[in-house]
Amino acid sequence: MINIEIDGQAVAVENGRTVMDAAHEIGKYIPHFCYHKKLSIAASCRMCLVQVEKAPKPLPACATPVVEGMKVHTHSEYAVKAQQGVMEFLLINHPLDCPICDQGGECMLQDVAMGYGGVGTRFTEAKHQVLGKPLGALISAEEMSRCIHCTRCVRFGQEVAGVMELGMANRGEFSAIMTFVQSSVDSELSGNMIDLCPVGALTSKPFRYTARSWELSRRKSVSPHDSLGSNLTVQVKNGRVARVTPLENEAVNECWISDRDRFSYEGLNSAERLTKPMLKQDGKWIEVEWQAALEYVANALRQIGNGAGAEHIGALATGTSTAEELYLLQKLVRGLGSENVDFRLRQADFSADGKRAGAPWLGMEVAEIGKADRLLLVGSFLRKDHPLLAHRVRDAVKKGGQLNVVHSADDDLLVDVANKAIVAPSDLRAVLTQILAALAESKQAMLSNDVQAAVAGVVPSAEARSIAGSLASGSNVAVLLGNFAAQHPEAAQLQRLAQEIAALTSAKFGFLGESANSVGGYLVNAVPGVGGLNAAAMLDQPRKAYLLLNVEAELDTANSQQAVAAMKAADLVVAMSAYKHGAVDYADVLLPIAPFTETSGTFVSTEGRVQSFKGAVKPLGEARPAWKVLRVLGNLLDVAGFDYDSSEAVRADALPENVAPALNNKLDGVAVSATANVAAGLQRVPDVPIYATDSIVRRAPSLQQTRDAATPTVAMNAAELAKLGAGCGDSVKVSQGQGSATLVAKADDTLPAGVVRVAAGHPATAALGAMFGTISVERA
Amino acid sequence: MLSEQVQAKTDRELKKYPADQKQSAVMAALRFVQDEKGWISSDDMADVAAYLGMPKMAVYEVATFYHMYNLKPMGKNTLTVCTNLSCTLCGAHDVLEHLEHKLGVGLNEVTADGKFGIREGECMGACVAAPLLTVNNKRICSHLTSEKIDQLLAELDKQ
Numbered sequence: 001m002i003n004i005e006i007d008g009q010a011v012a013v014e015n016g017r018t019v020m021d022a023a024h025e026i027g028k029y030i031p032h033f034c035y036h037k038k039l040s041i042a043a044s045c046r047m048c049l050v051q052v053e054k055a056p057k058p059l060p061a062c063a064t065p066v067v068e069g070m071k072v073h074t075h076s077e078y079a080v081k082a083q084q085g086v087m088e089f090l091l092i093n094h095p096l097d098c099p100i101c102d103q104g105g106e107c108m109l110q111d112v113a114m115g116y117g118g119v120g121t122r123f124t125e126a127k128h129q130v131l132g133k134p135l136g137a138l139i140s141a142e143e144m145s146r147c148i149h150c151t152r153c154v155r156f157g158q159e160v161a162g163v164m165e166l167g168m169a170n171r172g173e174f175s176a177i178m179t180f181v182q183s184s185v186d187s188e189l190s191g192n193m194i195d196l197c198p199v200g201a202l203t204s205k206p207f208r209y210t211a212r213s214w215e216l217s218r219r220k221s222v223s224p225h226d227s228l229g230s231n232l233t234v235q236v237k238n239g240r241v242a243r244v245t246p247l248e249n250e251a252v253n254e255c256w257i258s259d260r261d262r263f264s265y266e267g268l269n270s271a272e273r274l275t276k277p278m279l280k281q282d283g284k285w286i287e288v289e290w291q292a293a294l295e296y297v298a299n300a301l302r303q304i305g306n307g308a309g310a311e312h313i314g315a316l317a318t319g320t321s322t323a324e325e326l327y328l329l330q331k332l333v334r335g336l337g338s339e340n341v342d343f344r345l346r347q348a349d350f351s352a353d354g355k356r357a358g359a360p361w362l363g364m365e366v367a368e369i370g371k372a373d374r375l376l377l378v379g380s381f382l383r384k385d386h387p388l389l390a391h392r393v394r395d396a397v398k399k400g401g402q403l404n405v406v407h408s409a410d411d412d413l414l415v416d417v418a419n420k421a422i423v424a425p426s427d428l429r430a431v432l433t434q435i436l437a438a439l440a441e442s443k444q445a446m447l448s449n450d451v452q453a454a455v456a457g458v459v460p461s462a463e464a465r466s467i468a469g470s471l472a473s474g475s476n477v478a479v480l481l482g483n484f485a486a487q488h489p490e491a492a493q494l495q496r497l498a499q500e501i502a503a504l505t506s507a508k509f510g511f512l513g514e515s516a517n518s519v520g521g522y523l524v525n526a527v528p529g530v531g532g533l534n535a536a537a538m539l540d541q542p543r544k545a546y547l548l549l550n551v552e553a554e555l556d557t558a559n560s561q562q563a564v565a566a567m568k569a570a571d572l573v574v575a576m577s578a579y580k581h582g583a584v585d586y587a588d589v590l591l592p593i594a595p596f597t598e599t600s601g602t603f604v605s606t607e608g609r610v611q612s613f614k615g616a617v618k619p620l621g622e623a624r625p626a627w628k629v630l631r632v633l634g635n636l637l638d639v640a641g642f643d644y645d646s647s648e649a650v651r652a653d654a655l656p657e658n659v660a661p662a663l664n665n666k667l668d669g670v671a672v673s674a675t676a677n678v679a680a681g682l683q684r685v686p687d688v689p690i691y692a693t694d695s696i697v698r699r700a701p702s703l704q705q706t707r708d709a710a711t712p713t714v715a716m717n718a719a720e721l722a723k724l725g726a727g728c729g730d731s732v733k734v735s736q737g738q739g740s741a742t743l744v745a746k747a748d749d750t751l752p753a754g755v756v757r758v759a760a761g762h763p764a765t766a767a768l769g770a771m772f773g774t775i776s777v778e779r780a
Numbered sequence: 781m782l783s784e785q786v787q788a789k790t791d792r793e794l795k796k797y798p799a800d801q802k803q804s805a806v807m808a809a810l811r812f813v814q815d816e817k818g819w820i821s822s823d824d825m826a827d828v829a830a831y832l833g834m835p836k837m838a839v840y841e842v843a844t845f846y847h848m849y850n851l852k853p854m855g856k857n858t859l860t861v862c863t864n865l866s867c868t869l870c871g872a873h874d875v876l877e878h879l880e881h882k883l884g885v886g887l888n889e890v891t892a893d894g895k896f897g898i899r900e901g902e903c904m905g906a907c908v909a910a911p912l913l914t915v916n917n918k919r920i921c922s923h924l925t926s927e928k929i930d931q932l933l934a935e936l937d938k939q
Contacts, residue, residue: 158835167837169844181822181837 004070018060019072020048028073031083031112033064033090033198034150037253039159045090045150047112049082050074054439058082068121074523080116085772089115093128093173094199095145102140104202106213109148119194119729130176135166136184137192137705140205143430147177147201162394162414162571167241177201186707188690191262192673195255200324206266206702207243211235216242222603223261227513228366228388228603234597234616241265241597242615252365252609255780258387259706260690265597267435267699272579274592283585286443288623294629297589298636301336302571304545310337314538317343317526317549319515320554320694321626322601324647326517327654328630329549335639340543341531343521344759345557346447346483346514346688348772350534352492354658358664359522360495360607363510364478370395374474374505376463376467378406378434378498379428380482383413384690384708390414402474404467406431407484408685409757410750418470421463424755425685425772426677429490431674432497434464439504442472449522451500452607453767454672476508483514483688487558489772491716496590496670498508504779510665513606514696521605523662524654537562545572549626550593552695554766559741561769576626582766592623594698599625600647602655608663610655612648620765679774684736686771688761712759713746714777720754721747724777736769742780782827786812790831803834806842810849815866818858819850847902848917855897857936860914863900866907875911875924876900882933896936 001012006023013022018041023030024103033045043063053071054741058079060379060445061072072077091113098104111486130143136769150170154177158164165185169178172226179185185193196202215234221244223230233245244265246257277293278285288296306313315333317326323341330341344350369375369392385392394415395401401417410422420430433451438460440447447455460468471477479502485494495511502509513519521527528534533541541564546567550556559561567573575583578595593599604610619625627647634642644650656662691697703709726732728747733740741764751757760771768775782790790809797804809818809828813820825843843849844866850858859879863872863907876898883896890897906912909922 164835164837167835167841169841171845171847180826180840 002066002068002070004066004068006072007074008716009691010236013066014067017512019050019052019059019064019065019066019070020345022066022072023074028074030061031116032062033108033112033148034152036152036155036670039155039196040153042151045148046086046460047090048081049079049086051076051079057353066202069727074412083116084118084505087113088118091117091121092123092356093145094148095143095287095635096176097143097146099331101143101146101327102201102208103197104212104338104628107200107522108198111492116320126175129163130497134182134184135179135202136186136190136707137702138205139185139194140203140208140264141201144176144201148199149175150176150198151177151441152178152196152198153202156193156196157187160192160391161189162391163187163191164445166193176692178238181724184707186273188259188383188708189255189256189260189391192246192256205244206558211237211242219614220247221597221613221616222611223257224385224516224603225260225670225693226258227362227515227518229516229603229609229611230261231611232257232261235616236617239617241268244471246700249761251365252605253388256388256391259692262389263703264353264695264697264700266701266703266711267696268595268597270579270699272581272699273620273623274590274622276579277592277622278590290624293589293591294553294632294636296420297574297591299631300723301545301637304572305336306546309529311340311549312546312584313332313546314340314533315342315547315559316345316535316538316545316553317341317521318345318694319343319517319521320596321517321550322596322599322647323517323520323524323654324601324650325549325626325630326526326635327650328627329547329644330524330526330628331633331641332548332637332639334529335634335641336637339529341526341532342528342535342538342715343517343526345444345535345551346487346771347491347534347560348487348489348536348770349491352495353527353534353669354530355492355669356664356670357666359519360511360665361608361663362480362513362517362663363743364508364605364607366605368508369478370399370482371473372396372476372478372685373401374404374471374477375401376471376477376479376498376501376507378432378479378481378494379488380480380512381409381411381484381687382406382482382512382686383411385483385514387690389512404470405466406435408755412453419463419466421461421467422750424679424682424683424752424753425488428485429497429672430686431459431461431464431672432494432501432678434460435468436497436501438465439472439501442468443504445504447500450496450668450670451672451673469506471501471507474505474507475757477502479505479507479509481511482507484686486511486514487686489773492667492670493672495665496667499665499667502756515603516603519606519608519663520602520655523604523656523659539566542566542569544570546570548573548575548577548583548587549705550577550695551575552577553582554587555692555698555761555763558772560760560766561737564766576629577695579622580693581700582737588632590675591629592621593626593629594619594623595750599624599627600622601627602647602651604655604754605657608657608659612651625628660746681774682777683755684771684773685751685755685757686760687757689759693760711764712743712762714743715746715748715757716747716755716777717751717752717753718747720747720756724779727778733778733780734765734768735776735778736773739767739769741765741767782809782813782824782831783816787831802832803838806832806834806839808838809831810843814849818856819853836920839863850897850899853890853894853897854899856895857914858897858899860899860901860917862902862904862912864903866903867910868914870910871924872911875913875929877927878926882930895931
């Protein structure tokens, strides 16, 4: 520890830390712009100049390491004069347009100028002008004259987002922040640059000029879009969500959020919002009162229960529903006498059900990912599925960790990948088996019965050997199964293999988790019990009645074709939804429920963190929180235990006080097959595009204008494409079962032979069948 | 794609730096491109970026920072006249005026036949020879007078 003195106050900090760190330690404020605790030191703004005794000139606090006995003065006449001098320079070219600047009221420059700026300027020459730049649909860089060249946005790109999209071009007074030849900023974390910009140069395009910061009330919330559970500040003006910014939580999202978390709020105010309960009568939708709608649902359910039997009732929910909603849904269905309830809509393999030791989860804390020295990532479109977990992985690699990837597509993870095996979906199991075989060989370890047969006689490929070698050489290993692995038709076997690999490498292993309540859904038992049908079976063996919670059957399911057919054939489909969506074609009742900003609820994140939130605004129109809707339905149907008067009361019943003991990825009794898969025809490789994951995101216009939201293509490697006589850019027709879609072909040589990458979850591909399965492609 | 010659020269340059710091060769690589083509297009910058495994924007930063890279075609012979203090005191602006008059083009312009382009330069570190200009950043022509400039133009014109 180094002892120094700041403004007469003694402070001890670790060697290598800076004066700025020491000042923060004792809560002392030193004005700054370019310094940011999460970014590298640039020392380019000079605003943090302080007086250090015996130093011949003022020193920048952010870049001056502490030295034993150092005496620092942050507010001495000498220091303040230096700070005022810097401020005067910074304001030379900065336009004095605060009244029309979107940053006004929450601007660091404005604040610091109040403290250190003069009342006038000695600079009478012309101010420098910088032209605005087009950066895409999310970030506005119209007023680049305001830029003070702190390079926070540039460093964020390099150090956190993993891709340097913005840079400082030109020199001296002509230097300006821009992208390479007017390209857009496409990083899925780009919105953080808006927060980082200390002035009004980079502002939020959707939010611009809609509110002043002092008009907004701020409410804490939790993101429903991925399993991380990023903490949010939902900012509200006049009862509408005006914008969303991160709420710092070092253990979860640090001080960042993904663009999906930040800009999805636009979908909350979409014109497609369902605001009145609706009934379909004689093929026509009519608006009705809540009472009438709920009584209709209760009667219809009772009729089906009494007639065909309760087992003909099925309930499907998405994992973006709150734990309270999922709990009440399963309680309602079980109260009616049916075990058919599930929230794992994109999952295809349910053979692990009944064999799990607990709820599948990340298997570690989120922060531990960044500390791992060896990682194995199995089946994950990591960057798009979990933008901030990708940042944690990049962090681990930056610290010297090795990332190994087993997947069916080779998207750029913006990080060095030590070893990778990119194979067709049907070969994922084989690759993991080979890795396990290589590990077993080198460690001379006994394998458990479940995998012994599969590993016997397996000759590991060179890639499998290098992955095994990498994992074996680590002391802090993490094995992570992505959404692709969880949705894979052999998900249980993949999990079993990962468990075995983890056991041999003393690794932690787990699932990254598909949605906000991927863990919560298990904890509240929103999964079928004995004799119940899981999500796939409920659609495979059509039910007479379906209760849909937040589900868009044509987009949220593993087999959209089958799901829509089942809905159309059903006697009763009750869609509880915040939006008027495809359900108008197949539902009989539409019940308007509140999205996450309009209801209280709980998400259990992938690391088992239970995070409750309150509604930030009142429900739109006549929409109601789903837990209240389900409570009334329970009462109308005379199901016992539905007299909750708050979501907290539901939560108390739904979740244990401490969820940790209920989390366990262990799987026993799932034998890994010893026979190799034989692929017949082309296999589909499905990704769920980042801005197609749930109903709110799909209706956020700005996100839908980004490159990541472009209409899906049909990607194949060039040789496969040539076999069809098609080329890049040609129109091709992909078909599965009865359905087909005509899309543009794209050559992608990183894809293995025999696969076709076609996204799921998107209206353009909703007519297709199983996410994983054979698919045929022909020239259109 | 960078031409074979540029690739070969860049490879030679890369040997001077650690294998994991390939971007150290960016200035040299850009110089080789300019030697070959006379200027550096944004496509070339993207090629250099791909070759050295660095972000395109980082190459763009370098290319726009240093004055000697031509970011648009500047003719077969780029005449860069130093206009910093020593040269200006010794008549750099007369040199510019004479060049502009003689070639019929202004600063940052190229003659119609594509033979000459005029640029303004920063100090070449040879103030003793002021006023001066460089030809394609390779050759310094010092103590310029109208006669010397005419001579130089005639000589370059013949090449």
